[in-house]
Amino acid sequence: MDQLSVEHLLGIKYLNANDIDLIFKTADHFKEVINRPIKKVPSLRDITIANLFFENSTRTKLSFELAEKRLSADVINFSAGQSSVKKGETLIDTVNNILSMKVDIVVMRHGNVGAGVFLSKHVNAKIINAGDGTHEHPTQALLDSYSIREKLGTVKGKKIVIIGDILHSRVALSNIFALQLQGAEVKVCGPTTLIPKYISSLGVTVETNLQKALEWCDVANVLRVQHERMDINYFPSTREYTQLFGINKEILDNLGKKIVIMHPGPINRGVEITSDVADSDQSIILNQVENGVAVRMAVIYLLAQQIKR
């Protein structure tokens, strides 16, 4: 078992339950490492990793970079804004040029769905998908499940509701796959315009009433309203969205049980979630960020293990 069944991390849908278990067990060890006085191990000192971000990112990019550096890998960074992509270079050319500099692993975020899969077929390196368009964001889903496992002991049998913009969310799709692989029950909740038409074919249920969804769940994963991906108006106003789907302290206090609140960031404070909820003891938002580094270290370590010279 001690090895992943896949050669790249392109999406959760390519993984099996054993892979997730292995990633989490490895992440446990790295979590201990990053809490040592000296937080670095030399495992990947002969590995070079390129972080290619064709789309904006703060948290994911920093988290990957930190994970790579904690493993002693050499890191090069690339942001599309300042690159030859602007001059018309194709994706394969860009990446092959970077690989000529002897890069072993590529971490890529791209606006196009399937960019990672495409790349994995055409270039000779390990590919880690750090988000491809509205498709998948596997490391985010892994760190979300890892955080639930840490908080509640297990993911199996738990009820998780994903609230908000499901239509444009790669976090939602990867989370659905990851949670179901681990035996959790998943519900999505949001305005009907932001819920994909065939979502029930994935085996999830839909709830449009926030109150009912929260009463049902153990964990609420609240997503950001992604204004930048919305070319038309999916709901009348931000104010109306907040009134119908915004989570505030009053709603939580009246539930009669303590549910866990998660958010992949960045938060629109006062829109999908109020500040007092985001900063409350029910929220594990900052734990998610810490766990992100450990989980990404585990993914990189396990993929690097497969590289033979």
Place this chain on the structure above:
Amino acid sequence: MSKKTLLNSKDIEIILHRLACQLIENHNDFSDTVLIGLQPRGSYLSERLAQLLAKDYAIKDLKSGVLDITFFRDDFRRRDAPLAATSTEIDFLIEDKKVIIIDDVLYSGRSVRAALTALQSYGRPKNIELLVLIDRRFSRHLPIQPNYRGRQVDAINKEKVLVTWKETHKKDAVYIEQR
């Protein structure tokens, strides 16, 4: 494959007592000294010595921990079988402490090299010593020698030294296997 018993449980008990006495000779009451067992197999020996020192030799408040060296090994990606990590439990700082690294078999010395690097993550110790149950002579890849040894063995490379503990195999023993 033939298997020869090198040490039985009585031999091991005598050796453990001798090692404990040697440690006391050099470390008195262990106020500045910590024991670090190397995971996975050195931790049993370390645990056994700690119990013995506490019970039979009245050493109080002995600090001991276990160290996983997986991420510090120099054969990552060079082995056929993937390396699986185990846990590290060191809930004290080793800054300015005398550290005794404990392992069951000293063979190439590479694990000890990895442990020396790994320990740096926990501070700068005053000094580090090495205690092993079995010292396989003539097989070292690195200039590393034990300060305390249970038994020195001249096994050839084709032979394998196997240590079993009551905790895992119901019996304390050391075997030499022909591969």
